[in-house]
Amino acid sequence: xxxxxxxxxxxxxxxxxxxxxxxxxxxxxxxxxxxxxxxxxxxxxxxxxxxxxxxxxxxxxxxxxxxxxxxxxxxxxxxxxxxxxxxxxxxxxxxxxxxxxxxxxxxxxxxxxxxxxxxxxxxxxxxxxxxxxxxxxxxxxxxxxxxxxxxxxxxxxxxxxxxxxxxxxxxxxxxxxxxxxxxxxxxxxxxxxxxxxxxxxxxxxxxxxxxxxxxxxxxxxxxxxxxxxxxxxxxxxxxxxxxxxxxxxxxxxxxxxxxxxxxxxxxxxxxxxxxxxxxxxxxxxxxxxxxxxxxxxxxxxxxxxxxxxxxxxxxxxxxxxxxxxxxxxxxxxxxxxxxx
Amino acid sequence: xxxxxxxxxxxxxxxxxxxxxxxxxxxxxxxxxxxxxxxxxxxxxxxxxxxxxxxxxxxxxxxxxxxxxxxxxxxxxxxxxxxxxxxxxxxxxxxxxxxxxxxxxxxxxxxxxxxxxxxxxxxxxxxxxxxxxxxxxxxxxxxxxxxxxxxxxxxxxxxxxxxxxxxxxxxxxxxxxxxxxxxxxxxxxxxxxxxxxxxxxxxxxxxxxxxxxxxxxxxxxxxxxxxxxxxxxxxxxxxxxxxxxxxxxxxxxxxxxxxxxxxxxxxxxxxxxxxxxxxxxxxxxxxxxxxxxxxxxxxxxxxxxxxxxxxxxxxxxxxxxxxxxxxxxxxxxxxxxxxxxxxxxxxxxxxxxxxxxx
Ligand SMILES: [Cu+2]
Ligand SMILES: [Cu+2]
Numbered sequence: 001x002x003x004x005x006x007x008x009x010x011x012x013x014x015x016x017x018x019x020x021x022x023x024x025x026x027x028x029x030x031x032x033x034x035x036x037x038x039x040x041x042x043x044x045x046x047x048x049x050x051x052x053x054x055x056x057x058x059x060x061x062x063x064x065x066x067x068x069x070x071x072x073x074x075x076x077x078x079x080x081x082x083x084x085x086x087x088x089x090x091x092x093x094x095x096x097x098x099x100x101x102x103x104x105x106x107x108x109x110x111x112x113x114x115x116x117x118x119x120x121x122x123x124x125x126x127x128x129x130x131x132x133x134x135x136x137x138x139x140x141x142x143x144x145x146x147x148x149x150x151x152x153x154x155x156x157x158x159x160x161x162x163x164x165x166x167x168x169x170x171x172x173x174x175x176x177x178x179x180x181x182x183x184x185x186x187x188x189x190x191x192x193x194x195x196x197x198x199x200x201x202x203x204x205x206x207x208x209x210x211x212x213x214x215x216x217x218x219x220x221x222x223x224x225x226x227x228x229x230x231x232x233x234x235x236x237x238x239x240x241x242x243x244x245x246x247x248x249x250x251x252x253x254x255x256x257x258x259x260x261x262x263x264x265x266x267x268x269x270x271x272x273x274x275x276x277x278x279x280x281x282x283x284x285x286x287x288x289x290x291x292x293x294x295x296x297x298x299x300x301x302x303x304x305x306x307x308x309x310x311x312x313x314x315x316x317x318x319x320x321x322x323x324x325x326x327x328x329x330x331x332x333x334x335x336x337x338x339x340x
Numbered sequence: 341x342x343x344x345x346x347x348x349x350x351x352x353x354x355x356x357x358x359x360x361x362x363x364x365x366x367x368x369x370x371x372x373x374x375x376x377x378x379x380x381x382x383x384x385x386x387x388x389x390x391x392x393x394x395x396x397x398x399x400x401x402x403x404x405x406x407x408x409x410x411x412x413x414x415x416x417x418x419x420x421x422x423x424x425x426x427x428x429x430x431x432x433x434x435x436x437x438x439x440x441x442x443x444x445x446x447x448x449x450x451x452x453x454x455x456x457x458x459x460x461x462x463x464x465x466x467x468x469x470x471x472x473x474x475x476x477x478x479x480x481x482x483x484x485x486x487x488x489x490x491x492x493x494x495x496x497x498x499x500x501x502x503x504x505x506x507x508x509x510x511x512x513x514x515x516x517x518x519x520x521x522x523x524x525x526x527x528x529x530x531x532x533x534x535x536x537x538x539x540x541x542x543x544x545x546x547x548x549x550x551x552x553x554x555x556x557x558x559x560x561x562x563x564x565x566x567x568x569x570x571x572x573x574x575x576x577x578x579x580x581x582x583x584x585x586x587x588x589x590x591x592x593x594x595x596x597x598x599x600x601x602x603x604x605x606x607x608x609x610x611x612x613x614x615x616x617x618x619x620x621x622x623x624x625x626x627x628x629x630x631x632x633x634x635x636x637x638x639x640x641x642x643x644x645x646x647x648x649x650x651x652x653x654x655x656x657x658x659x660x661x662x663x664x665x666x667x668x669x670x671x672x673x674x675x676x677x678x679x680x681x682x683x684x685x686x687x688x689x690x691x692x693x694x695x696x697x698x
Contacts, residue, residue, distance in 0.1 A: 046478055047477050048477065048478065049477075049478045049480055056672075121591075154512070191652065198600070221383070253478070257687045279659075280659075281631075281638065281659040281660040281662060283473065283661055283663055286468075286473075287506070288465050288506050288507060289511045290511070290512075292512060292649060293510055293511050293512020293649065293650070294510050294511070294512050294513050294517075294649060295465070295507075295508065295509055295510035295513055295517050296465075296504070296510075296517075296659045296662070296663065297464050297465050297519070298464075298659070298663070299659075299662075300657065300658070300659030300662050301659070302636075302657075302659065311506065313467065313504065313506060314467055314468070314469075316470055316479060316480075316481075317479040317480045317481075318479070319475070319477060319479075322632045323659070323660040323661035323662075324631065324635070324659075324660045324661075325528045325571075325631045325632055325633060325635075326633050328527075328631070329528060335479070336476075
């Protein structure tokens with residue numbers, strides 16, 4: 001009886017220890033950096049195979065000063081963590097943070113911009129608060145990932161949140177400060193936190209980047225390399241003329257083409273900013289997806305995040321676009337490739 | 341039972357087995373043309389919901405009738421005889437013929453373009469190779485290898501689409517799902533010109549011989565659409581035609597909303613013929629939307645509830661080009677309102693009625 005009890009106790013203890021050992025602290029060194037961003041680095045409409053449309057009356061151009069989240073190798077913030085070539089399509093979007101339920105995400109955040117910004121997850125149960133980080137400062141945040149942050153009964157093995165700057169949500173998101181936070185069900189994650197049953201994760205940020213509402217807009221107006229036509233701040237069309245409906249910060253097929261293989265389990269994480277010009281309908285040519293249990297090829301993205309699962313079966317180069325024509329016509333279109 | 345009779349019965353049973361076998365994949369062929377028509381959004385000339393006159397024409401509104409192109413079904417490849425639409429389906433309005441398939445089938449659409457502009461047929465959800473995609477863009481394939489991407493006036497092209505499991509119901513769906521097909525030569529302007537229709541795919545083993553789901557008594561199709569006549573390929577023709585543009589309006593400012601028609605199946609202000617349902621029957625509603633500036637809709641039924649995506653509701657929401665299924669078992673006889681709850685849409689006529697017979 002006694003050895004049995006000892007065995008039972010040690011078994012329980014080892015289970016507990018094993019579980020405690022599984023919960024990880026996931027550390028990311030993320031800075032808000034100012035960059036020159038081109039919405040159309042190829043200077044062409046790669047979908048229709050023709051030149052870009054002419055500039056709108058009050059459009060500064062196709063290149064703007066923006067602020068984006070970028071990941072560094074350590075707390076010295078001297079070396080950028082280089083994004084893998086197969087992820088180059090992620091463009092403007094901040095680094096992907098993966099966590100398994102039970103983990104703690106630690107973000108060492110450096111503000112390299114000249115404006116007060118921060119980094120905060122949207123939607124997590126613990127609602128971690130963030131206060132404006134002054135330019136040049138570094139702050140460490142800890143985000144506990146609780147069970148209720150993980151997948152619900154009708155979700156797959158992982159769910160999507162966003163992190164973003166919350167000092168002035170409108171101005172910060174239009175500057176470009178947003179990224180994905182993926183939470184995997186307890187026991188369903190690989191060592192890196194990604195879901196084991198998914199072969200390829202695709203990040204797709206559908207966003208109308210309204211440059212006239214970015215905190216960098218005064219700087220863009222005053223920079224002759226961005227604003228060679230010296231458009232003045234008074235134009236009534238300024239707001240719409242400088243709004244870019246983008247996929248990962250690209251228009252008119254300029255997004256690098258993500259690859260996937262036939263038969264892979266591909267999970268699309270669909271993010272959106274929450275401007276009044278947002279509200280998207282992502283759609284895929286060539287394949288279907290499962291979204292919320294339903295078989296569809298178009299997803300209503302009126303909330304900031306949705307997940308859609310695809311098992312590609314039709315090889316080729318296919319469109320992924322927003323079906324909202326006021327976004328599609330001004331360039332919210334990209335391509336993805338299914339390899340045989 | 342006499343031996344002979346028993347043998348006959350067995351034979352019939354075997355025949356039935358072969359005939360009803362769910363694994364028997366079919367090729368379902370449709371003869372569909374894009375035909376030019378004069379389309380009236382309000383054929384009665386009145387608001388049938390309120391029994392009152394239509395609102396006065398807006399400053400830049402040409403009228404209520406426009407040149408459009410719609411998909412019509414024909415009996416065969418001669419494209420001489422229209423396949424008549426049963427009176428009970430008159431409410432389908434501007435929608436093209438319902439294309440049906442069971443998982444495992446092949447759909448063949450023999451398409452004749454009788455319209456003056458190049459048109460195509462592009463299917464959502466089904467499996468197609470690049471030659472049957474019906475959508476031209478830079479996809480690495482030379483244009484000459486994709487004849488389905490551009491069907492010129494008077495020409496015929498045959499599209500072949502497979503129906504694998506991924507085109508049928510997902511784990512949270514019922515026995516059938518809905519997709520759309522539409523012209524995708526110049527996507528936005530084509531759809532506003534009118535050629536669009538529904539596809540129903542039934543789970544393997546769940547289809548009647550005609551492809552419709554066994555566990556459903558009646559299917560209703562409703563496309564919520566903001567038809568933007570400014571973006572129709574027929575806009576220049578409509579502007580120039582004094583029958584359409586009786587007030588001789590000049591082309592409006594680019595952002596005028598006066599020629600946008602908020603319609604269900606292309607009909608506004610209750611002008612959609614009233615579909616008739618029966619108490620206690622299993623009725624499946626297939627809801628769709630198109631892709632204009634404001635194609636976010638909230639279809640709402642008065643009088644009954646539905647189950648959509650596992651949830652009981654009386655209102656579902658549609659984003660541009662989304663397709664949603666809602667199941668209803670009517671328990672409340674009468675003539676009931678079925679409309680969009682977005683204010684500006686309702687004000688501009690996005691309302692119809694349906695009837696439940698006792
Ligand atoms: Cu959009
Ligand atoms: Cu509506």
